[in-house]
Amino acid sequence: MNPVLDIIGALFLLLGAMLCFAASVGLVRFPDVLTRMHAATKPQTLGLLFVVVGVAFSLQNLQALGILLLVVVLQLLTAPVAAHMVGRTAYRTGQVRSDLLTEDDLADDLAAAGFHLVSGDEDEPEDADGESSGSGGTGGGSS
Amino acid sequence: MSVADVIIAIGVIFLAGAMAMTLIRMSRGPSTLDRVVAADVVVAVVIAALAMEAALNHHTSTLPIMLVLSLLGFSGSLSMARFVADRDKAKKWDVPSSAPIRSERSKEGT
Numbered sequence: 001m002n003p004v005l006d007i008i009g010a011l012f013l014l015l016g017a018m019l020c021f022a023a024s025v026g027l028v029r030f031p032d033v034l035t036r037m038h039a040a041t042k043p044q045t046l047g048l049l050f051v052v053v054g055v056a057f058s059l060q061n062l063q064a065l066g067i068l069l070l071v072v073v074l075q076l077l078t079a080p081v082a083a084h085m086v087g088r089t090a091y092r093t094g095q096v097r098s099d100l101l102t103e104d105d106l107a108d109d110l111a112a113a114g115f116h117l118v119s120g121d122e123d124e125p126e127d128a129d130g131e132s133s134g135s136g137g138t139g140g141g142s143s
Numbered sequence: 144m145s146v147a148d149v150i151i152a153i154g155v156i157f158l159a160g161a162m163a164m165t166l167i168r169m170s171r172g173p174s175t176l177d178r179v180v181a182a183d184v185v186v187a188v189v190i191a192a193l194a195m196e197a198a199l200n201h202h203t204s205t206l207p208i209m210l211v212l213s214l215l216g217f218s219g220s221l222s223m224a225r226f227v228a229d230r231d232k233a234k235k236w237d238v239p240s241s242a243p244i245r246s247e248r249s250k251e252g253t
Contacts, residue, residue, distance in 0.1 A: 010150035017154035
């Protein structure tokens with residue numbers, strides 16, 4: 001084994017581990033599902049890339065390189081899909097801290113389309129689609 | 144013990160701290176989605192730990208497990224977000240009255 005390549009690979013692995021650590025700090029300290037997702041995607045893409053490059057440097061093996069490339073490609077293809085589903089569910093179930101947002105274009109579009117997002121305890125938080133023709137907009141006091 | 148082993152040992156310490164804090168969020172997380180996000184990070188940490196073990200011992204037998212884990216994290220978080228977290232209606236953020244949409248149609252009877 002080449003010791004220089006081993007050290008380079010170990011440094012890449014250390015970078016990946018530090019990204020995992022940063023993500024966990026963000027998970028503990030951030031206030032919201034969306035901000036926690038922002039922290040959690042760091043080790044999923046860049047951290048995994050660092051880790052895989054580190055393993056490739058320290059193994060120096062062509063078959064291992066094939067499997068590692070497959071790991072990276074699959075993770076890069078599937079991580080956005082999962083993050084999209086989690087964010088969509090977070091928005092639809094009203095778990096987004098809208099007081100922390102500076103811009104909420106989806107809320108504007110939904111309001112223009114006549115949707116209401118109810119923050120009551122027992123109501124469905126999603127839409128009142130019977131009123132899409134009448135009260136288009138955020139007209140208050142619709143009841 | 145070579146220099147690379149020492150560097151990998153430092154990385155293992157970082158991974159242990161990351162796993163501890165992620166498990167704290169997973170146990171404390173107020174909603175299901177927080178736990179789903181924390182589970183994704185757990186999977187990423189486990190993948191990194193398997194990779195460190197492979198690099199430390201110079202063998203390739205953990206690489207298929209890394210492959211399976213990356214796909215497992217995807218399908219797990221996807222199905223949780225799609226089918227389970229919708230039922231999580233109990234948890235609500237308290238939204239201030241200046242919020243653009245949430246504040247309308249607040250039922251007076253409740």
